[in-house]
Amino acid sequence: MFNLFLAVSPEIFLINATFILLIHGVVFSTSKKDDYPPLVSNVGWLGLLSVLITLLLLAAGAPLLTIAHLFWNNFFRRDNFTYFCQILLLLSTAGTISMCFDSFEKERFDAFEFIVLIPLPTRSMLLMIPAHDLIAMYLAIELQSLCFYVIAASKRKSEFSTEAGSKYLILGAFPSGILLFGCSMIYGSTGATHFDQLAKILTGYEITGARSSGIFMGILFIAVGSLFKITAVPFHMWAPDIYEGSPTPVTAFLSIAPKISIFANMSRVSIVASYGGTLQQIFFFCSIASMILGALAAMAQTKVKRPLAHSSIGHVGYIRTGFSCGTIEGIQSLLIGIFIYASMTIDAFAIVPALRQTRVKYIADLGALAKTNPILAMTFSITMFSYAGIPPLAGFCSKFYLFFAALGCGAYFLAPVGVVTSVIGRWAFYYIRLAKRMFFDRPRTWILYEPMDRDKSLLLAMTSSFITSSFPYPSPLFDLTHQMALSSYL
Amino acid sequence: MFLLHEYDIFWTFLIIASLIPILVFWISGLLAPVSKGPEKLSSYESGYYMFALVFVVFDVDTVFLYPWAMSFDVLGLSVFIEAFIFVLILVVGLVYAWRKGALEWS
Numbered sequence: 140m141f142n143l144f145l146a147v148s149p150e151i152f153l154i155n156a157t158f159i160l161l162i163h164g165v166v167f168s169t170s171k172k173d174d175y176p177p178l179v180s181n182v183g184w185l186g187l188l189s190v191l192i193t194l195l196l197l198a199a200g201a202p203l204l205t206i207a208h209l210f211w212n213n214f215f216r217r218d219n220f221t222y223f224c225q226i227l228l229l230l231s232t233a234g235t236i237s238m239c240f241d242s243f244e245k246e247r248f249d250a251f252e253f254i255v256l257i258p259l260p261t262r263s264m265l266l267m268i269p270a271h272d273l274i275a276m277y278l279a280i281e282l283q284s285l286c287f288y289v290i291a292a293s294k295r296k297s298e299f300s301t302e303a304g305s306k307y308l309i310l311g312a313f314p315s316g317i318l319l320f321g322c323s324m325i326y327g328s329t330g331a332t333h334f335d336q337l338a339k340i341l342t343g344y345e346i347t348g349a350r351s352s353g354i355f356m357g358i359l360f361i362a363v364g365s366l367f368k369i370t371a372v373p374f375h376m377w378a379p380d381i382y383e384g385s386p387t388p389v390t391a392f393l394s395i396a397p398k399i400s401i402f403a404n405m406s407r408v409s410i411v412a413s414y415g416g417t418l419q420q421i422f423f424f425c426s427i428a429s430m431i432l433g434a435l436a437a438m439a440q441t442k443v444k445r446p447l448a449h450s451s452i453g454h455v456g457y458i459r460t461g462f463s464c465g466t467i468e469g470i471q472s473l474l475i476g477i478f479i480y481a482s483m484t485i486d487a488f489a490i491v492p493a494l495r496q497t498r499v500k501y502i503a504d505l506g507a508l509a510k511t512n513p514i515l516a517m518t519f520s521i522t523m524f525s526y527a528g529i530p531p532l533a534g535f536c537s538k539f540y541l542f543f544a545a546l547g548c549g550a551y552f553l554a555p556v557g558v559v560t561s562v563i564g565r566w567a568f569y570y571i572r573l574a575k576r577m578f579f580d581r582p583r584t585w586i587l588y589e590p591m592d593r594d595k596s597l598l599l600a601m602t603s604s605f606i607t608s609s610f611p612y613p614s615p616l617f618d619l620t621h622q623m624a625l626s627s628y629l
Numbered sequence: 630m631f632l633l634h635e636y637d638i639f640w641t642f643l644i645i646a647s648l649i650p651i652l653v654f655w656i657s658g659l660l661a662p663v664s665k666g667p668e669k670l671s672s673y674e675s676g677y678y679m680f681a682l683v684f685v686v687f688d689v690d691t692v693f694l695y696p697w698a699m700s701f702d703v704l705g706l707s708v709f710i711e712a713f714i715f716v717l718i719l720v721v722g723l724v725y726a727w728r729k730g731a732l733e734w735s
Contacts, residue, residue, distance in 0.1 A: 161721060166728055169729065
């Protein structure tokens, strides 16, 4: 009996910590005798600490992985794949929380509930990654989305933020409905919600001719719902608006954490639903469309956050190519892509709010950054070049492996399209344009930025070093992801 | 009515439950005095927002506790503890609403 609870002790700890933080924050920030202190930084550091302790608990619970299969029958199944995905998720969350502190001080943001609303979806994402049942998957996705709707609208005085929040609500509630509809169709046609049972029922259902339109529709709807949630291209309609209008740490959180967890979950679902012709075609189409859109749509942008949003959509498209092939190399390339994508995105979003004297909204504001703050310019350009896929950096590594996996499974159309769009994104002055602005432009008035605070600079140092060291020494990453991919197929 | 005859009562219920609000609004529209003015076109906040929010939370709480209460005697100790934890989570929400002043009368 106790083994069951030890197996979920990271999540239980995170839930309890969130509630205690909430009560601590609300009791002390409304108490008259302490003169109503705004507890944002306090709760923020405690929140960061609780996420890190959860990480420790997760790492310490690794020997329990073999025993933790006791939960197999009910909701989730933990193995190496989920273990490392959860670690990546917790690390990204810790990174985004540490990005928030500076913006709290500068903008005099005093709602501590914002911080409480970050470990809460993290906990539901921790439960979503190993979810092995349709009901568990849906509940976790819903819980995670609800918290995000709120924090996307958290800058109450800004219209942009409110608009982003309501757009995200609509863009998130609708695919939850579609996802649930798909789950109910599959349950109605097969009578099983647990992935193991579904795997037995759905094995090769396209080939054996035992097709049922209910199952087909169910899988289609689940795939479409999940694709909405990771803002894949035919379904990405308001995602740039959401990413632009939300406060920057929220955008960072939004572009990393749900992608990790939904990709992990989707790869589980796709393995179970046996990667039939329908699923693969949908994912291929979405990947191609995402890559093309990510490369082309960012050309016309003048602000800084919108091209980051488009580039994240495009990069997620690249990652999805790895995922659309049903092979182990596919899952491995997906995981490599996600690790590198997470560090690049944390990098990019840590730099953007750091450039503030007035807030940086337009790209023209980046002019001559190389003269005023050369290290920041170099870090930003490393990140941008990594996004573009230029060789000595990690982005090239991940793209190379993704296309390699795609060619390996016979997607002969997809890989050239990917290469071409990556080149367009590179040459057609998109990422390179930012670098040019920074290094070679001379603005009319010199813009002076305040120096960056300590937490963000630490974060930037860690992620940039990961990006630059990934190419010469990629083997730990490759080994790790190979193990993860293998264990997810077991 | 037309097809599934066990559901006749359901159809009656549905029609009456749709007719009553329509009737209410129609009679109120007939009998109320009508005056025009720019004041009437402005939006009005009735102040019941906080009440409605807290109501929704505790109503969902109640909805989940009803089935538990009905089958309490056949479920064991572990389900009691789970329901207890559920109520504890909602008490956390209640403490938050209390400290934020949602329970004040004014």
